[in-house]
Amino acid sequence: MKKLMDMEILENIRIAKDVYRMKLRGEELCFSEMMAGCFLNIKVGTGSELLLRRPISIFDADEKEKTLSIIYKVVGRGTERMSGIKSGDLLNVLGPLGQGFPIQDESGRVLLVGGGVGVPPLYELGKKLKAKGMEVTTVLGFRDEESIFLREDFERLGPLYIATEDGSYGTEGYVTDAIREMDPSFDTLYACGPKAMLRTLDERYAQIKKGFLSFEERMACGIGACYGCMTETKAGLKRVCKDGPVFRLGEMKYDSVL
Ligand SMILES: Cc1cc2nc3c(=O)[nH]c(=O)nc-3n(C[C@H](O)[C@H](O)[C@H](O)COP(=O)(O)OP(=O)(O)OC[C@H]3O[C@@H](n4cnc5c(N)ncnc54)[C@H](O)[C@@H]3O)c2cc1C
Ligand code: FES
Structure with missing residues (x-):
């Protein structure tokens, strides 16, 4: 089930030019619905420019630790704001959302x-x-x-x-x-x-x-x-x-x- 929740930021590091990897933890995360290709809709701030949440794909997830990671590129105000978030801060996210990639059972x-x-x-x-x-x-x-x-x-x-x-x-x-x-x-x-x-x-x-x-x-x-x-x-x-x-x-x- 998709959830609206505050997630704790564990890490937010630069991994390439303008690209960051952020690791988040949330006890309420629903892992059973998390297919590869699903995304989070993230509240990045307040004010008219940042009113809309920003969709970012889930990069990987760890059900035992209740964590997931995202990788994002700074392209505008929302992602710029995300790049300044520190470990220990909270981020409000809605997810997991969308239909991900179906995995076929056949070999090939x-x-x-x-x-x-x-x-x-x-x-x-x-x-x-x-x-x-x-x-x-x-x-x-x-x-x-x-x-x-x-x-x-x-x-x-x-x-x-x-x-x-x-x-x-x-x-x-x-x-x-x-x-x-x-x-x-x-x-x-x-x-x-x-x-x-x-x-x-x-x-x-x-x-x-x-x-x-x-x-x-x-x-x-x-x-x-x-x-x-x-x-x-x-x-x-x-x-x-x-x-x-x-x-x-x-x-x-x-x-x-x-
Ligand atoms: C399902 C989904 C998954 C995504 N996953 C990722 C991801 O894993 N990592 C990542 O870095 N980005 C991802 N994106 C794109 C990301 O949502 C946008 O880059 C982000 O919302 C831009 O916000 P901003 O405020 O920084 O930029 P804005 O100021 O809103 O826009 C800056 C520039 O980016 C363009 N842009 C903004 N949003 C989108 C969008 N949704 N699609 C295409 N171009 C856009 C604008 O046209 C503008 O040129 C995903 C988008 C969708 C719909
Ligand atoms: S973003 Fe609202 S219907 Fe898709």
Whole structure:
């Protein structure tokens, strides 16, 4: 069950350029509903600019310790405020929210594709898929070498390819360029990142592969009540926060996002 609760900050550290990892503890956290790809809606402050909660994916969770971690990039006032939070402070969160990545029971090869702040939820997913015996290959995209995070973590899951926009590390360009260059074999695709990246993957693979894509739409309530995150899918209008953020490969309509 999703809960509104104050969580204690255990750690909030910088792990790459403008990127922070925050560890939080909350006795009331509901772990049974926490799929990889679910998110928290976080109250970051007061005042008109900070009125809306900010959605951030759950990076990993530890049911025994009642803790979870998030990884976020400072892009505006809300995330800037988060980066100043100290250990021992309390943060009001609503979660876990949304439909995460379904984990298929069959064996096979999976390709994880993440761009920028779409990278964190894929790690928990990758750990679960590997534990089920699946072969995991990952392709991640970042702006430049200084922005890369979780490299060693993903390397532990299997082959990892990285693309940077300025070519300072790995393939120069986007994840889609690295995929074209490496041409990895896979049966199921899981991806999270900017809409342009997801659209390219959808156009390339929807007819030939199974897969799931997680979308990062602007949100308000995060619980399906305000209809502020509506998007058009082939099955009609859906709320990204409640019906998603994970949708099946081939499900989204891109021309008419509201
Ligand atoms: C389901 C979901 C999961 C997310 N998980 C993560 C995560 O794990 N780590 C992380 O760093 N970020 C994540 N995001 C994006 C994060 O919510 C935004 O970066 C954050 O809300 C920005 O707040 P701000 O006040 O700092 O920036 P603002 O001042 O609100 O915006 C700054 C810039 O970021 C853009 N932006 C703001 N919100 C979003 C959004 N929701 N989607 C796309 N662009 C946005 C704005 O257009 C603007 O250009 C997620 C978003 C969603 C919907
Ligand atoms: S953010 Fe309110 S319905 Fe999705």
